[in-house]
Amino acid sequence: MKTQDQEKSAQRRGTATGTAPGSSDGALVERWRSLLSCYSGIALALDRELHAEHGITMSDFEVLDRLAENSHPSGMEGCTEAGMRIQEIGEHIHLSQSALSRTVARLEKSGLVERVLCEFDRRGVFVALTKNGRACHTAAARTRLEVLREHLAG
């Protein structure tokens, strides 16, 4: 189906697992491994800390973070929260639409965000931080920083 030759030549170079030819391939895999390792370590620690200290997951925090960013983008905001469309959040987060929907549901159940039906487009939903949600985000952001300081060369 494919060229066995490519792999054979890789083996001939003696570096196993495709670490062979132009060296850029090997370097690519090496970069990926390093990325994976770095991410995994931090994600594990961060998820654990966020869960232990604030009862939320990394994804939960990401959503809170987007909402917090959005609500005081320039330090000037009168209304407590205008809210963001779920879709809009989705554009700034690495989560499937379904996972995002459930994450918002979870956050709502925890009282950290509010869902407000959109008047203009009744399919849509606005999501806004509650008071508790903002407090949780503030505290969790501090936790994030601590974890990053420890695990991301600081």
Next chain:
Amino acid sequence: MKTQDQEKSAQRRGTATGTAPGSSDGALVERWRSLLSCYSGIALALDRELHAEHGITMSDFEVLDRLAENSHPSGMEGCTEAGMRIQEIGEHIHLSQSALSRTVARLEKSGLVERVLCEFDRRGVFVALTKNGRACHTAAARTRLEVLREHLAG
């Protein structure tokens, strides 16, 4: 509950979400976001491709990869497979012990690895690539490379 001040000052700097004080903190968060984004994109694509083309997950592939590395570390190997202890694999992979155990079980069920009871320590298990397992790893390694080339600046 905590110092609103810190967050306020962040707002004053106008960059939201803790991008404020010593700049190293903000940079740290920025690096983390970048790492997260980079990882998420690649992981999603890689997992999809591996699943579609070889019916395995990223974790499955990682295990196959460790086994393949181990079995012909210098291009010189007579015996088909000596096998690796699960524990040993665990030292080189970012997966909990339970997840690793299940991953090996999955791979065995798919006929990609064999489990051999260890004679010396009857608690232990040796895991070795089968012929199919090696073929799958070879093919999947090519897939990985393609995905990395596309998603990791290559």
Next chain:
DNA sequence: GGACATTAGATGCGGACGCATGTAGTGTCC
């Protein structure tokens, strides 16, 4: 050699994910 801590691996459990699909509400074209 028998009691006790320790280790290797398996497994029950609940949570989060992505994919596919369902369900409203919206735009569009005739």
Next chain:
DNA sequence: GGACACTACATGCGTCCGCATCTAATGTCC
């Protein structure tokens, strides 16, 4: 204005994960 494609979000489903715990086999100390 009614049919039809499309959008925004929710949900059923199967899978993978980590944590806690269990089991069986070593070691260890007396």
